[in-house]
Amino acid sequence: MEILKRVFQNAQKYQKRIVLPEGTEPRTLRATEIILNQKLARLILLGNPEEINQVANEIGVNIEGATIVDPKTDSRRGQYADLMVEIRKSKGLTKESALDLLNDPLYFAPLMIKSGDADGELAGAINATGDVLRPALQYVKTMPGVSVVSGAFLMFVNDPHFGHEGILVFADCAVMPDPNEQQLAEIAVTTAKTAKAIVGMDPRVAMLSFSTMGSAQHPLVDKMRNATRIAREMDPELKIDGEMQLDAALIAEVGRLKAPNSEVAGRANILVFPGLEAANIGYKLVQRLGKAEAVGPVLQGMAAPINDLSRGCSVSDIVNMVAITANQAAALFE
Ligand code: ACO
Secondary structure, eight states: OHHHHHHHHHHHHHOOEEEESOTTOHHHHHHHHHHHHTTOOEEEEESOHHHHHHHHHHHTOOOBTBEEEOTTTOTTHHHHHHHHHHHTGGGTOOHHHHHHHHTSHHHHHHHHHHTTSOSEEEEOSSSOHHHHHHHHHHHTOBOTTOOOOEEEEEEEOSOTTSTBTTEEEEEOSSSOSSOOHHHHHHHHHHHHHHIIIIIOOOOEEEEEOSSSTTSSOOHHHHHHHHHHHHHHHHOTTOEEEEEEOHHHHHOHHHHHHHOTTOSSTTOOSEEEOSSHHHHHHHHHHHHHTSOOEEEEEEEESBSSOEEEOOTTOOHHHHHHHHHHHHHHHHHHHO
């Protein structure tokens, strides 16, 4: 896949520091060996050094070159705890509680990023999405001008006629259970930026619904139509249209029939779903029944790149996502 090749080349060029909180997890360690061999990033593994080395020996991988940091004994704990108290003072966080939280690598990693000791994070091979995201949302927060963190999937489908040479970007498949119209608009605008940055596509965003251009009347239809209007106000240059049904978004004849004046209908490459249920089920349907490769979720809108894995992830998913995280870090910090 040409795009992943470019993502890997960028990662090799920028040598970002990516922290992996699940340092004793075997797939993570297998990926570590590959990432170090291919020089895709500098890696920081969190956990007890003896345990990490023991697992690496047991599964026969060489992780020499990775930096191992133990969140329970690291000398920066006091400094990180002070920063946590500062950030969460309105929530009444005490230094004692902060030090306690720092024992958890999922808290230690965002604090490394916040303190400038790492450039990005990838976790989720053994932790639920919410547990990976919550510390990141609390301490790294959103980038300026953005209020919503969301998750996009790059879907590599087996037909180059769809999307951008067979690549579509779906959102939000990972974070916001029930976004309102303002949040949906932000998701659309941010996903277009992600798609441009990572895939290099000219974004054409379809705001999906069970109705096309007013064919059905329902508050849920209004929500997608209003979100489209708000997104246009946020980014007047953006090619975006909706509400529209999936077939109107993707199939030229249906698009011509149902939305004849649309520059998006029939050739959308970004699909914004009305909520997390539809989006999460939708991407998994395309992945499992349509045999598409799903890369992500690429989290967007966070002040630094922090990405989440599915617990069913493979070693190559971890390698790909480290490379994508490194690309996001390069785009943010160069
Ligand atoms: N963008 C920006 N900030 C957010 C967002 C968001 N999308 N969601 C929550 N926050 C902020 C809150 O404002 C809050 O800030 P504060 O503590 O400074 O006031 C902080 O993050 C924590 O939010 P809470 O609402 O207290 O935490 P919650 O327990 O609701 O966690 C979470 C938020 C983790 C994102 C939750 O909405 C969630 O679990 N979402 C679903 C994740 C999921 O299960 N996805 C499907 C699986 S992923 C896959 O299949 C690939």
